[in-house]
Amino acid sequence: MAELETQQSEIANFYNGQSVLVTGATGFLGKVLIEKLLRACPGIETIYILIRAKKNKNVLERTDELFMDQIYKKLEKSAMAKVMPINGDIALPGLGISESDRSLLASKVSVVFHSAATVRFTDPLKHTLVTNLRGTSEVINLCKEMINLKSFLYVSTAYSHCVRSEIDEVIYETPMSPEQMLSCIEWMSAQQMEIMAPHIMGDWPNSYAFSKALAENLFKNRCANLPAAIFRPSIVVSAAKEPLVGWNDNLNGPIGITAGVAMGVIRTMNVDVDMNADFVPVDYVVNAMIASAWDIATNKTPMRVFNYTSGSRNPLKWGQFRKVLITAGFAAPPKKALWYFCMFVFKNVRLHRLSVYLLHFFPAILLDMAALLIGKQRRLFKLYQKVDAQTSAPAYFALRQWDFKDDNVRSTLNRMSTSDRKLFHFDIEDLDWKSYMNDFYYGMRLYILKDDPANIPDALKRYDRLKMMHRGLQVILSLGFLGIVSKIVSLAATGILALETPA
Template identity: 35%
Template sequence: MVTIPEYYEGKNVLITGATGFMGKVLLEKLLRSCPGVKAAYVLVRPKAGQAPTARIADMINCKLFDRLREDQPDFTEKIVAVNSDLTQPDLDLSIEDQETLMGCINIVFHCAATIRFNEPLKDAMQLNVLATQKMLNLAHRMKYLDVFIHVSTAYAHCDRELIEEVVYPPPVDYRKLVDTLEWMDDKLVSLMTPKLLGERPNTYTYTKALAEHLIQQECGNLNVAIVRPSIVGASWKEPFPGWIDNFNGPSGIFIAAGKGILRTMRASNNAVADLVPVDVVINTTLAAAWYSGSQRHARPRSMLVYNCTTGGINPFHWGEVEYCINMTFKTNPLEQAFRRPNCNIYCLRSNPFTNQYWTTVSHTLPALLYDGSSEANAHMSLLFSRLLPALFPCHSWVWNTDNVTMLMNQMGSEDKKVFNIDVRQLHWAEYMENYCMGTKKYVLNEELSGLPAARKHLNKLRNIRYTFNTILVVLIWRIFIARSQMARNIWYFVVSLCFKFLSYFRASSTMRY
């Protein structure tokens, strides 16, 4: 088999969702590690008055493309922005653009999707299911198409305990659901959504499952593969450790914890946090296209599914995530923290009633005290409603990853280095530190030169906390304990017990000395 860069040499690639987190990492990695690729066509819709070409120009000016800029200063010549809207008929492509794509594209990477977990069902169907159907229709008309890669999610079938690398039957017939949603008003759709979702937590996982089945039913003779990443996080190694550019998924959680805003969430310390670095996902995606594309004539055509996860190979738990966040942000604090990062005591709680109590005490009340207009509380509520359900922090799944292992074994030694997908090599503590620092540098744009001031601010918050606790103890003493003989007796008993323990340990230390 040819190497991965050799396979992409002279190929024209089409990417949807190129302005999103994974899409831009895919574009950068493709151009940097496969310099022989002929062109990368990206479907982009106009937004906020910006034309597609302007949006791409803004995107490639970010730090993510710095390394590529140094290696290949003229890389922008290979990027072709195509005006398109995936929610419109025929993808809103002009006749000329359709003819161009049908006559030159060799590989399609369909990454576009809505990742909003509370997206109304109609909108999620438009973006995750019907857009996929339109992309398949376009792919069927491409004369020289080698392979169609669809990026799904490992949680598409989270109603199962064991998730194999296969496409499962959908909860409903997607065709009937599409027809039904056409005549329903939004209020009726909202009422029936919980019943449709069943055991799935949100419309994202539900529509992703439908999209997979649609591909299976309508791919025909297309050479198709599906990549299912779990919770996609910051980069592990490429183009540099810790790169992240958004608040989505775990990033917003880490920032909220580092700022001292997030103090409690419903989760289990022992549940596997199936984080997977974005560069591992992209390397898997590029390698999957290479394998399916280069083997299309050498083996019976079948749709391969790749569960791109870490939990079954190199597990990392939410309790360990909590510890790493706490340690990193206490050593390298975020600027203008609301409170000291303090995830140790009660951040991860599996009991919903206990969690609700601590949410009120640790989030709602401080927010109201901090900002009488409750603006801070609104931001917190928005953060928790959008981000926390995304992490599935109370449960662990078992994903089969045989196809990913097979893919890794098919790669040559050099490809294994350049397109590393071996998560057994991932050192979690180091990765988490880089991830947290990445949110500081690339999401919040905080310079390392501001660390001394941030540490000083954290010490100030600590002193305020100690002072507040001392005043609180004195008030409790004056109001409750000093007025009751029984309370005083209990208080003196507890204090004397503490002194006895201290005396015992002091005596033991002296004897050992």
Template identity: 40%
Template sequence: MEMPTVPEFYAGRNIFVTGATGFLGKVLIEKLLRCCPDINGIYMLMRPKRGHTVAERLKDLVESKIFEKLKTTSPNYGEKLHAIAGDIMEPDLGISQSDAEFLANEISVVFHSAATIRFDEPLRVAVTMNLLAVRAMINLCKTFKQLDAFIHVSTAYANCDRTHIEETVYDPPVDPQKIIDALEWMDDETVEQLTPGLIKPKPNTYTYTKQLAESLLLNEGKGLPLAIVRPSIVTASWQEPMPGWIDNLNGPSGMYIAAGKGLLKSVLCDSDAVADIIPVDMPTNMLILVGWYTATHKPREVLVYHSTTGTVNPFTWGQMVDVGMAYFKDQPLNACFRRPKLALTVSPWLHNYWMFVSHMIPAYVTDLAFRLAGKKPRMVKTYNKMHRSLSTLNFFTLRTWEWTYKNIDCLKKALSEEDKKIFYYDPRLIHWPSYIENYCNGTRIYILNETLTNVPAARAHIRKLRNIRYVFNTVVIVALWRFLVARTDIARNLWMFIMTLVYKFVRMTHITSTR
């Protein structure tokens, strides 16, 4: 029997998505609407947030810039998007009985991408969002009468304590239920004190709870058409919905902006380690394909798919920084604090030294100037926040991993040539230098809301900063020479000789320019 194409499979179906307002979720919804135009409806779990109701958040999503391409081809796309009020922090996901009954009768494909991605999230919150929410999703999906696929978004770093990671769900260090039970009687202070020991050898609560969630899926989701997709570090889009699209400061995005603005000067990072970043459109396409494959081929076991780049198209952190800094030097951002330049080092001592010299001293001097001008100081606070954020990445910027891709090879064989083109997922196609340039440009356009028309003024500002730096360095050298070195007659005579030459050069330059 001939298998339906991917768009044919999704035609007439109702899809349930959690994490729809997140980075990956938005791209997933846009791709489904644009490339599977006959889809019946997409139902998204949403909660009120920051004073905005569920209806208001749905409206904001529909009007998002990510749907600009869709507006020209399918102007009524918003009619297929529906909000289901709920919250993954609540029991039973906070879904009403009537909505739960509707979902049970109408949904056939589920994408669960909602999670906390904060590396330093308190363990109790991480367990609630990344573990208990998965259990609630399993229980909900067991009520679905026509469920064909339940795709869970995990992370390639769920097993980051290994260097070679296969497409399998590894046994967790502890039974997930034991952690859930322990958190019920522990107070927050006790949990905070015990967290480092509990999650060891994992570097953070995110990777720890993601591994526990996979185990929970395998054990409690028996009988469900499950599959797991593990993306690595999800970054700006490669091609769709537009090159360089990004809407957050997570991971390399924040690093690029901070370095491009001249704020960030040093990162604890192995320049030869592989930066396993994956453009967001690739795991998005893989999610859609895995949903199709799980429903049409009905694998007998839970398959795991890696959406990573390091093994098949490696690109190091050093190369990534070099291309990014070259771009920002040629196309600088507005109102840079200093000239863009970023050093990578594996030495904690050297990194701490540069943080003190290049970050904290300028921060305190700038805040002093703010106070004298009657403004509120902010640079020290900004740098402290940036340092805390970067410290959570150290584990990943100092190591390299390898992943296997057997299940992806099987998926590839099952696809038609047309589906391979529409739902591309092979990172070997990426040309990293051009991708990084688009990535940097995307941070400018979609996060900072800057345009290339401001580049000439930004270049003039960079030249001004360069001249200030030259003057400052010259003054420092002169002062050191004058007060620390020039103590002998020979040194004083040499000093007078140099000053005479400088005076003559300046005078001749002035005379020439006035003629």
């Protein structure tokens, strides 16, 4: 049946005989993209992946390591043999690739997916710009040399212009031009740029979103004569259906916070439960990317932007997200949870900061002091400093809501045949969020925490003990608080009586 669908697929047939370049192949999105291209487009000729040597491993060893991931287990060896690594680095001038490899790519590649990026909000500005802005500039230069280029898709983010409340499928101007910023990268030190970062970024909340806004402008300026488009997904989360239900491979974004809450490490979040959690599953994103690249090549319209989001079509509230995960968390807690579930959500920033000190830093200091007394290393306070940095950065997006326009995405969807809609399914309106969030949690437990579903009964028994300890601590703290209040009231009463007693 799957083979018949592929034969009837206009999109799969478009990729027949094509050679594809993928940057960011070892990342979360890149892995799923490669798997889907190999599985759903069997006629594809070659997938070139830009990959760098790392940790005493050459590119061939890293490619073999990439294919050890369980998401590739269903693929035939003949399919994986179509992947050819190119030694390079997105952060280096000329992408760090040799002249012979550059010539090979220029003559062979017809479809480019540029998804390589540093996505951490807390990375220094210069490091982010070198990778996300200058790296994009180098990929554009390479694409201009490709004699058979049919489609060039640049993966940005729906939040590139998060300083606006309404975001259309257009490229907005930035206060500083990308060319000016590229010049600054060359002469400013990382330290100088970090000092100037607030002034340089203006209203942008982090270096990631800012770098993507600049890269989009660069793309607009330099790709006018190329068959090119910008693809903007919102918050990319775990797989809904393929290659594995609930699959994820990193702790970035909501999955990391979910793991921290489930483990009892994160106990407070700065969130507005009535705002949209604009999530898009990674397999939906990849399908939309593959279809968009086909649309670029066959529709032949001027440069477009594809806003791939869920909020305007099938909204999920942060409050709904929290509720489903709490239910799943109590039903299947992690076997090695450090503490019982205790999660407070505050819209007010000051209340959240107070809870961070009371629920994160204060207990960490007490336990570090206890560790010091028994000759152990003090680790918790430093851990919670990292936790605070990782949970504070996304708060900007959990306290606001955007109106994303997605006419170009819907137009592509409408052009697709019935076979293609099934094979490359990405209609977000069809997604059942309650069912998905349940899979999201169990996927986090299995793929991130490495907890076998078979250990759930043992995990529940251990969780009952943690619950008793949690309740006991609550009683002790409550009695201590009441004791302090009682003492204060007693002292105040004694003072009043003393004042009222005649000399």
